[in-house]
Amino acid sequence: MRYCFIFIAFVSLLCSCGGTQPVEHTDVLVRVKEKNLEREEIETQIPHGVSSADSLLLAESLVKRWVKDALIYDVALRNLEGKERKAVDKLVEEYRHSLIRYRYQEQLIKERLSSELQESDKMKYYEENKNKFILDKALIKGLFLKIPVDAPGIADVKKWYKSTSEASLENIEKYCLQNATIYDYFYDKWVDFDQVMGNIPIRLTNEDAFLKANKHIEVSDSLYCYLLNIKEFLPKGDVAPFEYASPQIIEMMINLRKVDFLKEFEEELYNDAVRSGDVKFQTEP
Numbered sequence: 001m002r003y004c005f006i007f008i009a010f011v012s013l014l015c016s017c018g019g020t021q022p023v024e025h026t027d028v029l030v031r032v033k034e035k036n037l038e039r040e041e042i043e044t045q046i047p048h049g050v051s052s053a054d055s056l057l058l059a060e061s062l063v064k065r066w067v068k069d070a071l072i073y074d075v076a077l078r079n080l081e082g083k084e085r086k087a088v089d090k091l092v093e094e095y096r097h098s099l100i101r102y103r104y105q106e107q108l109i110k111e112r113l114s115s116e117l118q119e120s121d122k123m124k125y126y127e128e129n130k131n132k133f134i135l136d137k138a139l140i141k142g143l144f145l146k147i148p149v150d151a152p153g154i155a156d157v158k159k160w161y162k163s164t165s166e167a168s169l170e171n172i173e174k175y176c177l178q179n180a181t182i183y184d185y186f187y188d189k190w191v192d193f194d195q196v197m198g199n200i201p202i203r204l205t206n207e208d209a210f211l212k213a214n215k216h217i218e219v220s221d222s223l224y225c226y227l228l229n230i231k232e233f234l235p236k237g238d239v240a241p242f243e244y245a246s247p248q249i250i251e252m253m254i255n256l257r258k259v260d261f262l263k264e265f266e267e268e269l270y271n272d273a274v275r276s277g278d279v280k281f282q283t284e285p
Contacts, residue, residue, distance in 0.1 A: 030066070037067075046059060123242065125249055125252070135234060135236050137192055138207055138234065138235050139240070140230050140231075140233045143172070143229045144186075147224060148179070152179070156171070156175075157227065160172045182199060208235045211233045215229070
């Protein structure tokens with residue numbers, strides 16, 4: 001009954017549309033022995049945009065699953081015999097040790113190796129390994145606007161968006177601050193073509209042919225006008241430009257260097273610990 005009461009309280013919190021902040025004790029939804037399930041743990045597992053009814057069903061399922069798991073754990077803890085209990089504790093400690101070691105090594109690799117990579121080293125690796133950076137999707141540079149069809153002055157925007165002049169871009173920026181639902185300026189960087197097209201209600205059968213034939217794209221539906229100016233494009237199968245491939249280059253170069261780096265780090269750590277006396281070898285009497 002206590003579980004049901006707390007869950008109902010949680011449901012009311014999910015459904016509330018404002019009001020005062022909940023008092024501290026409402027953060028605990030349900031308690032099993034000494035273990036508490038807090039409201040935040042459930043809220044973070046419920047996707048945004050889910051209806052209230054679906055949210056309640058999902059929340060109820062999550063809470064119930066947590067309660068069952070906590071009860072089974074409690075029974076197992078009380079009934080696991082000495083030798084088995086010690087074996088489990090040992091495995092838990094070994095896993096904890098490995099996890100902490102792994103997380104620290106990954107952090108160390110990113111901090112040390114990333115900072116040591118020079119731009120010239122990355123460019124050299126890129127030039128020597130261009131076959132590793134073939135695009136699996138088309139890229140574009142340009143400008144994308146999504147504007148309500150009843151917004152004022154759309155005729156002017158349809159002239160401005162085709163130009164890259166400073167005056168046109170300034171007019172577009174001022175206009176979009178007041179009227180646009182989406183204003184995406186990417187003349188200065190490569191972006192995924194399909195990511196941009198995901199905002200436009202048209203279906204393409206031949207992406208390459210479309211890109212070659214269309215520089216200015218204007219589409220409207222009952223709600224919005226969609227405007228896309230493609231300044232440059234790279235088709236699928238081309239070599240990715242250096243600036244776009246840069247994160248992948250860094251990752252690949254770090255992976256190549258990290259084995260040697262970790263060996264050197266471990267050896268240095270070992271030698272320092274022995275010299276400082278943190279490691280003491282017991283000798284036979």
